[in-house]
Amino acid sequence: MPELIRLIPAADPEWDQWLERVPHDAFHTAAYHRVWQSAGEGEAWLAVFGSTERFLLWPYLLRPVGVSSGFGQELYDVSSVYGYSGPLVAGASPGDPFAAAAREAIFELWRRANVVSVFSRFHPLLNNHMWLGGTAGCPCLAGPDTPCPCLKGVRHHGHTVSIDLGLSEEQVRQEYRKNHWHQIDVARRQGMVTEVDEGPEAFEAFVRLYHDTMRRNRADRRYLFTPECMLSLRRALGARASIHVARFNQQIVAASLVTECGGLVQYLFAGSSDDYGKMSPLKLLIDDVRRWARKRGNHTMHLGGGRGGCDDDSLFLFKKGFSDRRHCFYTGRWILDWKVYDRLADERRREAGEAGISAVHFPAYRAPLTQHLDLVKV
Numbered sequence: 001m002p003e004l005i006r007l008i009p010a011a012d013p014e015w016d017q018w019l020e021r022v023p024h025d026a027f028h029t030a031a032y033h034r035v036w037q038s039a040g041e042g043e044a045w046l047a048v049f050g051s052t053e054r055f056l057l058w059p060y061l062l063r064p065v066g067v068s069s070g071f072g073q074e075l076y077d078v079s080s081v082y083g084y085s086g087p088l089v090a091g092a093s094p095g096d097p098f099a100a101a102a103r104e105a106i107f108e109l110w111r112r113a114n115v116v117s118v119f120s121r122f123h124p125l126l127n128n129h130m131w132l133g134g135t136a137g138c139p140c141l142a143g144p145d146t147p148c149p150c151l152k153g154v155r156h157h158g159h160t161v162s163i164d165l166g167l168s169e170e171q172v173r174q175e176y177r178k179n180h181w182h183q184i185d186v187a188r189r190q191g192m193v194t195e196v197d198e199g200p201e202a203f204e205a206f207v208r209l210y211h212d213t214m215r216r217n218r219a220d221r222r223y224l225f226t227p228e229c230m231l232s233l234r235r236a237l238g239a240r241a242s243i244h245v246a247r248f249n250q251q252i253v254a255a256s257l258v259t260e261c262g263g264l265v266q267y268l269f270a271g272s273s274d275d276y277g278k279m280s281p282l283k284l285l286i287d288d289v290r291r292w293a294r295k296r297g298n299h300t301m302h303l304g305g306g307r308g309g310c311d312d313d314s315l316f317l318f319k320k321g322f323s324d325r326r327h328c329f330y331t332g333r334w335i336l337d338w339k340v341y342d343r344l345a346d347e348r349r350r351e352a353g354e355a356g357i358s359a360v361h362f363p364a365y366r367a368p369l370t371q372h373l374d375l376v377k378v
Contacts, residue, residue, distance in 0.1 A: 004051070005105050010034045010044035018048060018057055022090040025123060026259040026266065027083040028059055031236040036061060036081045039229050044081075047109065049102040054091030056102035056131065065116060065344065065365070075340060077363060078110055078118040083268070086122040086332075087131050094130035103132060111336050116344065117363040118334040124160045124327035125264065125302060132332055153334045159326040160305035161319040165265075165294040172290070177321035183280040184287050192248045192281060194288040202245050203234065206255035209271030216274055219307070230269075233257075241268075244289050246281040254281035258289055265293040265301045286322060305329055333362045341365070 008015050015030035026032055033044035042061030049056045065075040080086065092098045110118065122129040132154055163172070173181060207227045214224055225233075234241060240261055246254040256270035267289065272282045286303070293301050303323070306316030320326075335341045344365035348357055352369050361367035 005047065005049045005109060007109075008046040008048060010037055010046075015046045015059075018046065018055070019088070021052070021055075022057065022088045023126065023262055024088055025084065025126070025264055026237060026240045026261040027081060027085045027123070028057075028088065029240075029261075031238070032083075032233075033059055033061070033081055035229070035233045035236045038232060039225075041081070042079060047106050049105050050091070050098070054098060056087055056089045056092075056099060056106075058087040058106055059085055060118075060120070062113075062115075073114055075344070076113060076115045077366075078115055078120075080120045083266075084121055084123040084126075086120050086126075086128040088126070088128060089131050099131050107334070107336060116335070116337050116340050118332065118336065119362055120332040122154075122330045122332065124305075124329050125162065125300065129154050129330040129332065154330050154332050157329050157331060158305055158311040158316070160329050161303045161316070161323050162325045162327060163290055163301040163303065163323045164325060165290065165299050165301055175323050180280075180283055180321045184284050187246075187279050187281065187284040190248070190279065192246055192253070192279060192284055194244060194246045194285050196242050196292070197245045198243055202243050202252065202255065203231070205245065205252040206230075206243050206257060206269075206271065209252070209255050209273060210269050211271070212274065213271035230257075244285060244292070246272075246285045246288075248276060248279065248281070253279070254285050256282075256285055256289065258293075260293070260296070260298065263297070263299040265289070265298050267301065267303045282318075290322075302327075335363075 008018070010030045010033045012030070015033075019028055030044070030046070033046075036042070037044040042063035044059070044061055047056075047058040047060065049058075059081070061079045061081060063077050063079055065077055067074060089099060089102075107118070163175075167175070176184075207230050210230075211224060234243070234257065237259060241257060241259045244256050244258055245252045253276040254270070254272035257268050259266040259268050267286065270282060270285070290301050303319040305311070305319070306313040310316060341363065345363070348365040348367060355369040357364065357367035357369060359367075
């Protein structure tokens with residue numbers, strides 16, 4: 001009997017009913033996808049291949065590309081939400097013929113829908129890049145932003161950092177960088193405190209500090225999510241998320257949005273006041289979020305990686321001062337129709353003219369102009 005494939009929209013409760021059957025993160029949920037769908041990032045769908053005993057789930061965003069000259073038909077591409085998403089599988093193992101059949105069935109479904117290219121971010125802790133044709137022993141020796149030797153279409157970009165919440169306080173202290181501990185201790189002695197605060201004042205401060213931090217670091221404009229988008233995200237995540245703040249003299253000087261799902265805590269968004277930079281309020285906040293997460297019975301706190309998956313920028317340097325644990329970060333890039341892809345990329349280059357387009361952006365036909373790229377200050 002052939003395996004079945006179906007598409008479930010983000011408005012359908014069945015989306016999360018499938019997720020309940022397999023380990024996942026908040027990034028995979030229908031509510032999280034609805035936020036980015038409402039923000040204009042694409043139409044959210046969950047592709048399901050198989051049965052309740054054995055299945056592959058692939059949540060994604062379907063985005064219109066427009067009509068390319070010479071083709072006369074509506075074109076689309078597939079992308080993933082902000083964060084760590086990608087496919088989930090139950091009842092099979094990496095390298096299993098079932099996983100390959102599921103992948104090909106979903107790709108064929110997309111081809112029939114005039115999908116030109118597919119981009120996916122994978123989850124560093126769930127290792128779900130393995131479902132795209134690799135083996136559990138993939139060595140990721142190719143280096144940053146290069147194809148993984150075992151996985152066609154999959155790229156290894158760098159690493160992320162997580163904290164093992166099962167460690168004792170003494171073990172944690174051994175993992176923290178010495179100057180991290182020193183600054184955390186100084187902040188406590190000077191009277192800085194942290195807490196979970198779900199009030200409107202705390203949320204407004206969180207958004208403001210996040211935006212201030214992004215602008216201060218000259219982050220790409222695409223990361224300056226509007227207050228409305230952040231509020232929608234907070235409401236959609238519900239009990240899976242919380243706002244944590246650091247206060248000094250009753251003033252909120254740092255804040256973060258933290259998600260919690262299946263024992264995994266994600267340090268998702270954060271910001272701090274430049275006026276208190278020498279006190280390093282984010283270091284104290286991360287340490288106290290770690291303590292909070294451990295008391296709630298979670299097993300891992302994921303801090304994420306550097307900007308764009310980079311291993312040698314200031315953000316990654318900051319995060320790796322909390323833990324020695326590293327996880328490989330992968331993305332997937334597939335071109336389903338080379339003829340159309342090349343035509344669209346050529347049209348984008350002609351539009352850009354002398355400004356040119358980013359040589360590393362995928363897909364190329366959505367690449368920003370090189371002269372308008374906001375480089376991150378490190």
